[in-house]
Amino acid sequence: MAPKTKAAGDGSGLMEMAWDPITRIVGSLGIHTKIDFKQKRVAECYSTSSVFRGYSVFMRGKDPRDAHFITSRICGICGDNHATCSVYAQNMAYGVKPPPLGEWIINLGESAEYMFDHNIFQENLVGVDYCEKMVKETNPGVLELAERTEAPHAAEHGYRTIADIMRSLNPLEGEFYREALQVSRYTREMFCLMEGRHVHPSTLYPGGVGTIASVQLFTDYLSRLMRYVEFMKRVVPLHDDLFDFFYEALPGYEEVGRRRVLLGCWGALNDPEYCDFTYANMTDWGRRMFVTPGVIVDGKLVTNDLTKINLGIRILLGSSYYEDWEGQEQFVTHDPLGNPVDPRHPWNQHTIPAPQKRNFDDKYSWVMSPRWFDGKDHLALDTGGGPIARLWSTALSGLVDTGYVKATGHSVVINLPRTMTKPETTFEWKIPRWSNALERNRARTYFQAYTAAVALHFAEKALEEVRAGRTQTWEKFEVPDESIGVGFTEAVRGVLSHHMVIRDGKIANYHPYPPTPWNASTRDTYGTPGPYEDAVQNTPIFEENSPENFKGIDIMRAVRSFDPCLPCGVHMYVGGGKTVQKMHMPTGLSGLGG
């Protein structure tokens, strides 16, 4: 392979560069850019996904009770979120409310998923972008400064300097990197205790779970959870030190991956005391979730009403490989409360694949363009990888208060109890000044602590049920001939909705919308770029390398801060007509000295 030099053919003097496939994310994503090396800025960005499977196509006509088993397979790192969302939608469609203990078990499983997924992504995928080896290759000056900078919270996490933290994140060789891999395992054990297996659950059903609720089950979970609580008391200050250092070392770094505050959160972790899975009461039980739903525009809460959120969802095309479904049959004209439902709403979507050549001036991705209509504009909401939107939304609403976590209206307070070697610890996540790469990453760490804290509450509630002898975890149901359902939850990476239509007892329409279609979406019919495109497009370049040795670390940090979850591809053309070939093996798994 000999990539040819390629200046952008538009006389702009820009350099075309592409990353393909992007590693250390889930799935396949491509980022194609035009870079202005004179201004040290990314001028244009296109996000492309190169894999199509067609769930909405092959689910038609199947038994609705198969939906959670099938949709789990949409994603190999957060499939359980799909299974959960699907059983929520099925519960609504069948009119069944699981026993409270079944819901606490699902909450404990989903909490473990957050704890596992954010941990492995933050330390073993994103963390590598901030490790000593990477910083040495991209910003040697920054590493020198890190060597001389004492970590403010060294007493809590044990690393004397910022460079020591960076070294601990080196792939495989880093002590903290290896520890995080172990943490990703016992958190998955916690998950498996509740949901059977990871990542595609075996014990989830509409109507509840098949998990046997015993004292042993919750003891096994709690003993691991306390290890994680202790771990987070080190990890929150560690990442605060690391990310704060980047602001200090590279003035202006807040601009990397920054975009307007346009955040969506669909709420997560239901309270069985209030949640009956009826559409009629969704507004109320949605506000009782342990992560509050919300749409945030420019720092203001537009709504935390799930019914409103539902009715505002629109699926636009524009740059993706599908035929439009305009004029096709509408499955749902009105919601169960009588509100009109838009033809571009997922309940009414038809997925008609149209494979074609990739053309960045026209159609260039298998990802559609979900938008949220506020009555005036089709907003390209993002989730910021999930945690930043969840904390922001929960903080602004000020509804959550379990003792372990409390939303204040401007922050979220997380109280972690005493553990084996560390005292009671309180962390406060305050609403940040920017929606940018570093703050998305910081929120991820804080949300790990948040999830550990709410899980303590769920475990206590579950044990109360067991001790009272209320051990039923599943409720019988019948599948109606005609029905609709919607499930809302927060997948690890953010908003997740499943919209289902049942006719003649079979699936007539099923459209899942995970977070990545929002984040990785393409330019829509109005020409509005998707969140990655928008965030990368303004990213300044701080990397010290010349164009020939350029890695695009700032672009990668911007993209990875969203915790992408799809297949990707990008090219780089180097100026001056020569191909750079570096023969080294810096892969994470080459073996030491390999």
Next chain:
Amino acid sequence: MTAATPSTAGATNAGGAPADETPTIHILWINAGLSCDGDSVALTAAMQPSIEQIALGDLPGLPKIAVHWPLIDFECGPVGGADTFIEWFFKGERGEIDPFVLVVEGSIPNESIKPEGYWCGFGDNPETGQPITTSEWIDRLAPKALAVVAIGTCATYGGIHAMAGNPTGAMGVPDYLGWDWKSHAGIPIVCVPGCPIQPDNFAETLTYLLYQAAGSAPMIPLDDKLRPSWLFGATVHEGCDRAGYYEQGEFATTYDSPKCLVKLGCWGPVVKCNVPKRGWMNGIGGCPNVGGICIACTMPGFPDKFMPFMDEPPGAKLSSKASGAYGAVVRRLRSLTINTVDKEPKWRHTGDKITTGYRPPW
């Protein structure tokens, strides 16, 4: 399944890697079939051995390896520039890295059923700027690979994405390359099914292949569906701890019952998989052993031959009827015996007399 001792009695370095005569084995991992990356993610959960144990040569006699794995690879540079991940795949095609093992994750769509475009791609063709399809990569790399490994039920047999009504014409790697296909080293396609793979099942298979490549293990034993026979020889039911209930004719009527789930959709009696016996990870979790019906996710017939998942398998009706009849008798006899063995012998008591049968000399 013990591997022979490595014949290289030469010096080993601190990492435990064999002496330098063994070349580095590269692993080229393509996750861009029709996949969810669940098998990549599952492998990070393996502990017997773990990925870091494999990569750092923690097991005696393992060759040095270099894994080019999208999920956690350090490399992230732009195409054609510094630190390009995809370049390893072009090197493999050009014969510049030898030996390499090709791992494929995800089903292989049929790219010939449409006039243009791609169902799935991995990297771009520098000539055209269009994605290189995953099936084209397999065409390019399979002839040069030491072994081709299909990870997960999608890559092995098509899986969920090859369900009836799918638009992509998806299939497994053996369907694509041919079931009799062999690598230049004479190794058939190695299939490790599971949705996702049980973590240790794959780590163990990969380790076996590395030992085989180092010359210390014989040809990997596979069954007629190309599965490692020591992992997939028994059925779910044969390793399920709820089989005792089955024998006693006690069947769950609700999903939260601890009894046998066969009348609620469990296909365990006819599915080749070791999960209930092995647990999901670290002996924890599983499927029917912990209340999750077996939906047969390791099987070539998955998912269509097992749907609707929550209905009783037709074959279970007859056999559960039979076990219901004799199971009642078995249960009665057992309850009599339990009554007896649930009591201590009568010589265990307080008082001044010993009644154990011992005759005291005083």
